[in-house]
Amino acid sequence: MLERRQILRVVEMALDEDAPHGDLTSEVFVPRDAVATADLVAREPGVLAGAEVVEVAFTAIDPAVEVEVLVADGHRFAAGEKLATIRGNARAVLRGERIALNLVQRMCGIATLTATYVEAAGPSVRVADTRKTTPGLRALERHAVRCGGGHNHRFSLSDAVMAKDNHLALVDDITAAIRSAREQLPHTTHLEVEVDRLDQIEPVLAGGVDTIMLDNFSLDDLRAGVELVAGRALVEASGGVDLTTIGAIAATGVDVVSVGALTHSVRNLDLGLDVRLS
Structure with a gap:
């Protein structure tokens, strides 16, 4: 608010x-x-x-x-x-x-x-913003997203764990790293991990995540990813999202589509x- x-x-x-x-x-x-x-x-x-x-x-x-x-x-x-x-x-x-x-x-x-x-995506998914906001104006810009019918992602780095490719590049064992992170966190803290290949999904799920982000996946791989996850975590799609693609992305069965363009462009x-x- x-x-x-x-x-x-x-x-x-x-x-x-x-x-x-x-x-x-x-x-x-x-x-x-x-x-x-x-x-x-x-x-x-x-x-x-x-x-x-x-x-x-x-x-x-x-x-x-x-x-x-x-x-x-x-x-x-x-x-x-x-x-x-x-x-x-x-x-x-x-x-x-x-x-x-x-x-x-x-x-x-x-x-x-x-x-x-939101209209282009349809009612089956949440359209969410990202941290690609104007420095100093995030609270106002995030409010504007809600006014347009969208949803907010984590507000800041302090609000949730979100391990992206640069984090994963620094660990040897994804599953072990996620389990270790989970042990250090309060049970109320949301944990999300980004993957850019289908073969990363099972190791990430084995670690115990709340949301898995499928980054820059093709439509076929998004569908395959949703099928692999099979309800064990929320599925977020990110990357390559614009008004010409969001409808097809939403139709793959993902739960959330995050769109940096809502605030950065x-x-x-x-x-x-x-x-x-x-």
């Missing part, structure tokens, strides 16, 4: 970056006591993510600014739809404009792309803030 403190930390960092010594333009052009109203308007259709982020981006500057969010996160909107209205001191509204837009445009882009992937959605004097 996205927490307000996480949003505030990002917004404060952005404010410090964008106006470290004030907004010179507004200070010389806009009267100190001017009041403005601004509408957040969609220039193209999409899925909303970041309603609370919009509010915090303005109230962190001036708590007296009023932000009315008109639709909830996860709402599918049309081009031209009004998403929020902001009213308050004009200088505060203008200072928060770019930060609010930068964050919510990215979050809406992620939510919209995620919804497209997303296009910001086109939203605008139309400002006028109140």
Whole structure:
């Protein structure tokens, strides 16, 4: 769940970056006591993510600014739809404009792309994100994935064990290494191992894993892998996933498809803030 403190930390960092010594333009052009109203308007259709982020981006500057969010996160909107209205001191509204837009445009882009992937995958699998997020923005980006109907993978390196190819390259006996890891972990900790060949599946399962990731497998090998696992662990597919392939990957019987593109290759959605004097 996205927490307000996480949003505030990002917004404060952005404010410090964008106006470290004030907004010179507004200070010389806009009267100190001017009041403005601004509408957040969609220039193209999409899925909303970041309603609370919009509010915090303005109230962190001036708590007296009023932000009315008109639709909830996860709402599918049309081009031209009004998403929020902001009213308050004009200088505060203008200072928060770019930060609010930068964050919510990215979050809406992620939510919209995620919804497209979820629809293409169908209801039989979970579409999950990865750790390929923008440094400092992971909490916001992960929230956006959920708004689009996707699911989150482990949030950080501290949340679960996930042994990938570079880890396995440093051990001689995969089964023994997994068993040793399991003995060191609390029983509540999830353990996942990545494989890139069919012949690795049995040794990994013998070690005792919760999830096995089939990385860059062909469709035929994915089907064979699901058959080999036979319900003894969750099966995650990763690598080579895009909108043209995810449907076929999902149809192989895997439980989860992880997609780095949800966050690392997303296009910001086109939203605008139309400002006028109140």
